[in-house]
Amino acid sequence: xxxxxxxxxxxxxxxxxIDMALKLSAVKGFAALSLREVTAAAEITPAAFYRHFRxxxxxxxxxxxxxGISLRRMLREARNRxxxxxxxxxxxxxxxxxxxxxxxxxFRLLLGERQGASSAxxxxxxxxxxxxxxxxxxxxxxxxxxxxxxxxxxxxxxxAIVAVVxxxxxxxxxxxxxxxxxxxxxxxxxxxxxxxxxxxxxxGKPTKKRST
Amino acid sequence: xxxxxxxxxxxxxxxxxIDMALKLSAVKGFAALSLREVTAAAEITPAAFYRHFRxxxxxxxxxxxxxGISLRRMLREARNRxxxxxxxxxxxxxxxxxxxxxxxxxFRLLLGERQGASSAxxxxxxxxxxxxxxxxxxxxxxxxxxxxxxxxxxxxxxxAIVAVVxxxxxxxxxxxxxxxxxxxxxxxxxxxxxxxxxxxxxxGKPTKKRST
DNA sequence: TGTTTCAGTATACACATGTATACTGAAAAG
DNA sequence: CTTTTCAGTATACATGTGTATACTGAAACA
Numbered sequence: 001x002x003x004x005x006x007x008x009x010x011x012x013x014x015x016x017x018i019d020m021a022l023k024l025s026a027v028k029g030f031a032a033l034s035l036r037e038v039t040a041a042a043e044i045t046p047a048a049f050y051r052h053f054r055x056x057x058x059x060x061x062x063x064x065x066x067x068g069i070s071l072r073r074m075l076r077e078a079r080n081r082x083x084x085x086x087x088x089x090x091x092x093x094x095x096x097x098x099x100x101x102x103x104x105x106x107f108r109l110l111l112g113e114r115q116g117a118s119s120a121x122x123x124x125x126x127x128x129x130x131x132x133x134x135x136x137x138x139x140x141x142x143x144x145x146x147x148x149x150x151x152x153x154x155x156x157x158x159x160a161i162v163a164v165v166x167x168x169x170x171x172x173x174x175x176x177x178x179x180x181x182x183x184x185x186x187x188x189x190x191x192x193x194x195x196x197x198x199x200x201x202x203x204g205k206p207t208k209k210r211s212t
Numbered sequence: 213x214x215x216x217x218x219x220x221x222x223x224x225x226x227x228x229x230i231d232m233a234l235k236l237s238a239v240k241g242f243a244a245l246s247l248r249e250v251t252a253a254a255e256i257t258p259a260a261f262y263r264h265f266r267x268x269x270x271x272x273x274x275x276x277x278x279x280g281i282s283l284r285r286m287l288r289e290a291r292n293r294x295x296x297x298x299x300x301x302x303x304x305x306x307x308x309x310x311x312x313x314x315x316x317x318x319f320r321l322l323l324g325e326r327q328g329a330s331s332a333x334x335x336x337x338x339x340x341x342x343x344x345x346x347x348x349x350x351x352x353x354x355x356x357x358x359x360x361x362x363x364x365x366x367x368x369x370x371x372a373i374v375a376v377v378x379x380x381x382x383x384x385x386x387x388x389x390x391x392x393x394x395x396x397x398x399x400x401x402x403x404x405x406x407x408x409x410x411x412x413x414x415x416g417k418p419t420k421k422r423s424t
Numbered sequence: 425t426g427t428t429t430c431a432g433t434a435t436a437c438a439c440a441t442g443t444a445t446a447c448t449g450a451a452a453a454g
Numbered sequence: 455c456t457t458t459t460c461a462g463t464a465t466a467c468a469t470g471t472g473t474a475t476a477c478t479g480a481a482a483c484a
Contacts (some may be wrong), residue, residue, distance in 0.1 A: 004453070006450085006451055006452070006460080006461080007460075008457095009451095010460090011463060013461075013462085028243065029241065029243040029244075029245050029327065029329065031240065031241040031244035032244045033239070034440075034441060034442085035441075035442065035443090036438095036440070036441065036442080039468080044461090044462065044463090045464075046441090046442075046443080046464060046465050047443075047444080047445090047462080047463075047464085047465095048462045048463075049443095051257065051461055051462070053440085053463095058444095076341050105396075108327050110458065111326060111327045112326070112327030112330045114323065114324070114326075115320050115323045115324030115382065115385075115440080117241065122386065125382075138432090139270075152401075153378035153405075155432095156398065156401050156405055157401050157405065158255055159376075159379075159398070159402060160375075160376050160402045160405065160406060162370065162379075163372075163376045163378075163380070164372050164376070165377045166375075166379070167371075167374075167375035167378070167379070168375070170326055170327065171338075174329075174334065179294035186368065186371070189364075190370050190371060190372045192409075193365075193369065193372065193406065193409035193410050194370055194405065194406055195409070195411055195412070196373060196408070196409040196411070196412050197405040197406055197407070197408040197409025197412075198405050199336075200408050200412075216432080217481070217482095218429095218480085218481050218482070219430080221431075221481095222430090222431060225431075230437085246471065246472085247471080247472065247473090248470070248471065248472080249470095255475080256431090256432065256433090257432060257433050257434075258471090258472075259433075259434085259435095259472080259474085259475090260431065260432045260433075260434080261430070261472095261473095263431055265432080267472085268472095299428095322473075382465075
């Protein structure tokens, strides 16, 4: 009853398409990637492309799914590794950089297509990022609940951290691995700085406007 | 003796090319932009393109120059407007968002081509961003010199702030103006948070661990 | 004035693109 | 063993692409 071999082959080809698209888009950007290039790299005929995706945008969205899955895997891994404590930031940053090196192309896609892509694309991307921020917010809250800060603080901190992490990540992608050490330190410092800032109560500056 | 009219015309066409490229690249990304599209939008023949640029990459670099010039203009303006004080962040953020709305396309280019473009492109982009961070670092230093922090702190803070500002900026671009109010507040809070964090002395030894 | 310069045009070409159509051949189903 | 299904092929076509070549006509110049 095990019906596999054929569907299996298709899945494999699909994966090849996705992998190649990822690889190629890292070089020249997904937007500037043609259907024929992808099929050529995956070693199938252009027309066969349509057995798997409606068009390039469809492929792109599948690519984003891949990104999401990988990101969540990374998060889970990081959560397992990192126990709350003085070194949590160091460990997290290290985990992140490892992920970055293993999944450079996924990451490039995430950063590169934030602008420029279709709106469906951007939307999917935002959802992915928001989920990321959300989970980080939760973690921060759990690790610092004794501080009893207003909820928003954790959210702000999470957003700022994600912004910094991704920005530095983009830079790291252009660097050989041995030159990333500085970045790691810088990133760690900046994250700690943000955390420090978030854990401070805002001094009473009750202006007429809302200002925390 | 005033020899203008001809050179003038050329300059005008060049500007039209640049403007159109900027406009179109906002929609579909610069990488996915063809020479013919640009010339069509600028209402000249494809071949005439070569009177102005060697190729699309050349145009792209000129575009980046535009971005740099505008960014620096914004910075100068912000400097004039903002006097050190409790509200400096609010004013800066507001200035930034105004700039964002006036120069959405420049900004899109800056964000969109961070990945994906040619390496010459990325390099030019990094230089532009670094200059931005550099000037912000200086400003921070000047405004907080009494704090007498290690120099690095200002750099870190500047980098983190730029990362956050640009990330939020990217989001703001997708929003109608009246929905940007929340973002403005969020951005202000996050920047203040970073500043607070940076102005704290790191406890203990500077080299080894031991922090939050 | 006549001559030169040169931004922009007209045309053409070889090539890449997305997609439609009919096909093949092997695995799956009966 | 025969039939059906369907991933992938072969071929074709209209359209878009970058670029080369010869040109035009008006401004610049002398």
